[in-house]
Amino acid sequence: QVQLVESGGGSVQAGGSLRLSCAASGSTYSSTHMGWFRQAPEKEREGVASIYSSSGNTFYADSVKGRFTISQDNNKNTLYLQMTSLKPEDTAVYYCAASTRSVWTPFRASDYGYWGQGTQVIVSS
DSSP, rough: OOEOOOOOOOETTTTEEEEEEEEESSGGGGGEEEEEEOTTTSSSOEEEEEEEEETTTTOOTTTTTTEEEEEEEETTTTEEEEEOOGGGGGOEEEEEEEEEHHHHHTTTTTOOEOOOOOOOEEEEE
């Protein structure tokens, strides 16, 4: 039902910023719960930020609070993750995900049925 394409990854120095984008198509974007996950080498995939699309309510992992901001542009069917004050431990492949569940937990990966291919973020010290 939903197709997702991420962009905006790259390599930056610690303290720098990046903005990730996720273009959604196939279903009504505004009625879909969205999230960003990341996976570092040798580590489990973890939730970073999520948004209850219909209301705009947002949720963040403790590790990124105050540094990352999730937002959406319904006119463009695009989800964003603005990342500032980046740290080396933020290095990971970042994935955009979509959920169509009526009952939804922000960082439970099994609640998301659609995933993008990922975009690499590298933060050097």
